[in-house]
Amino acid sequence: MNARTRHMVTGALALSLALPLAACGSEQPKAQGDNSSIGLLLPDKAPRYDTFDRRIMAAKIASRCLECKLEYRNALGEEDTQRRQFEEMVRDGIRVIVLDAVDAKAAGPWVDAAAKKGVKVVAYDRLAEGAISAYVSYDNEKIGKLQAEGLVTALGARAATARVVMLNGSPADPSAVAFKKGAHAVLDRKVGRVVYEKDVAGWSIPLARKKFATALNTLGPTGFDAVYAANDGMAGAAADALETAGVRDVPIGGQDAELAALQRLVKGVQSFTVYKEVRPEAQTAGEIAVDLLQGKSITSQAPATVDSKSRSHIPAKLFNAQLVTRKNLADTVIRDGAVRPDLICTAELAADCKELGIG
Structure with missing residues (x-):
C-alpha cells in the first residue's frame, strides 16, 4: 500500500x-x-x-x-x-x-x-x-500527489505555514517510492515545511507507531499541524497516538480505503483515504x-x-485512484459496493452516519 x-x-x-x-x-x-x-x-x-x-x-x-x-x-x-x-x-x-x-x-x-x-x-x-x-x-506517483492535495485541502488556510509529519512506505517498494515522490511534488510547494519524515520498512505498523511516537515526543503535541501517512494502517497508528496524547484537529491522510479508515472518516478523525x-x-x-x-x-x-x-x-x-473524504463517502466506496454501510455504521457511529445519509 x-x-x-x-x-x-x-x-x-x-x-x-x-x-x-x-x-x-x-x-x-x-x-x-x-x-x-x-x-x-x-x-x-x-x-x-x-x-x-x-x-x-x-x-x-x-x-x-x-x-x-x-x-x-x-x-x-x-x-x-x-x-x-x-x-x-x-x-x-x-x-x-x-x-x-x-x-x-x-x-x-x-x-x-x-x-x-x-x-x-x-x-x-x-x-x-x-x-x-x-x-x-x-499510477502511484499520481496517488502520492492526490494524497498531498488532500492534506492541503484539509489544512485549508493553514496550509501555507503548516508543519507536516510524513510516514512513508517501505523503501524496498517502488510504489512507496513513487507515493513519496508524488507527495513531495505537492507538499514542497504548498505547505510550510516537512518537520519530520521517516520511511517505514516493510510497511510495518508497529514500526510506524514507534516512529510517530518519536515525532510526537520530539516535536511536542503542538509542533506539527498535519500527518501524511502512506497508507491507512500508518494513519491509524498516528490517530491512536494523537488520541492518547489528547491532541485533536490534526488532519491525517492515508490510503487503501480500509474499513477502520472509513470509520475514522465518519468520526472526523481521519481526513481522507485513497480508494483503489x-x-x-x-x-x-x-x-x-x-x-x-x-x-x-x-x-x-x-x-x-x-x-x-x-x-x-x-x-x-x-x-487512476480516487480520494475519499467524509463528504463523498456515499458517492464513492458505498455507491460502488466496495463496502456495505452497515459495516461502517456501528452503534457508536450511528448518529454520524445518519448525518451523512449512509445509515
Whole structure:
C-alpha cells in the first residue's frame, strides 16, 4: 500500500464483496511441465489478497481459458520464501507468473533467470526489477500527489505555514517510492515545511507507531499541524497516538480505503483515504496472463509503458485512484459496493452516519 501503499484496500473490501470460490480453480495438483497453469505470487496476508485479488484473477482466467489453472502461493512477507516459491513454479513448468514482489529489487535476478527459460512475468501492484513482460498497477506517483492535495485541502488556510509529519512506505517498494515522490511534488510547494519524515520498512505498523511516537515526543503535541501517512494502517497508528496524547484537529491522510479508515472518516478523525478498486486491476492482470500464455498481443490490455531501474518500455496498464473524504463517502466506496454501510455504521457511529445519509 498499495500507498503498494500498498497496503491498499483491506478490511472494508474483505468484509463486503464475495466471489464464488468455485470459480477460482486454484491450487490444484498439476503434472510436471503443465503449460496450462498460471502462477500467482502475492507478498503477504493483507486481507485483500486472498479475498479479492486471488479470487477475482482466478475467475477472470477461468472465463478466458477453461483448461487453465491458477497456482497460488503467499510469501507471508518473507523475500526468501517468495524466491523459493517463484523458483519452484519455474521448475514445475509454469510459463506465466503474476508477481507482487516482497522486495522488488531482490526479485530482479529470479525474473531474469526465468525469462531466459521463456517464462513471462507480470509485475502486479508493484514494479519488480528484471525482464518483466508487463506491469499492472495504479499510477502511484499520481496517488502520492492526490494524497498531498488532500492534506492541503484539509489544512485549508493553514496550509501555507503548516508543519507536516510524513510516514512513508517501505523503501524496498517502488510504489512507496513513487507515493513519496508524488507527495513531495505537492507538499514542497504548498505547505510550510516537512518537520519530520521517516520511511517505514516493510510497511510495518508497529514500526510506524514507534516512529510517530518519536515525532510526537520530539516535536511536542503542538509542533506539527498535519500527518501524511502512506497508507491507512500508518494513519491509524498516528490517530491512536494523537488520541492518547489528547491532541485533536490534526488532519491525517492515508490510503487503501480500509474499513477502520472509513470509520475514522465518519468520526472526523481521519481526513481522507485513497480508494483503489481491486477488481479492474486483478481482472486486467488475469487477462494479460492468459494472453501471454497463449502467445497473443497484450497491446490493448497494456497500452502504456513504464521504466524500471533495469528495464525500459515495459508494457503497462495504470489505473487512476480516487480520494475519499467524509463528504463523498456515499458517492464513492458505498455507491460502488466496495463496502456495505452497515459495516461502517456501528452503534457508536450511528448518529454520524445518519448525518451523512449512509445509515
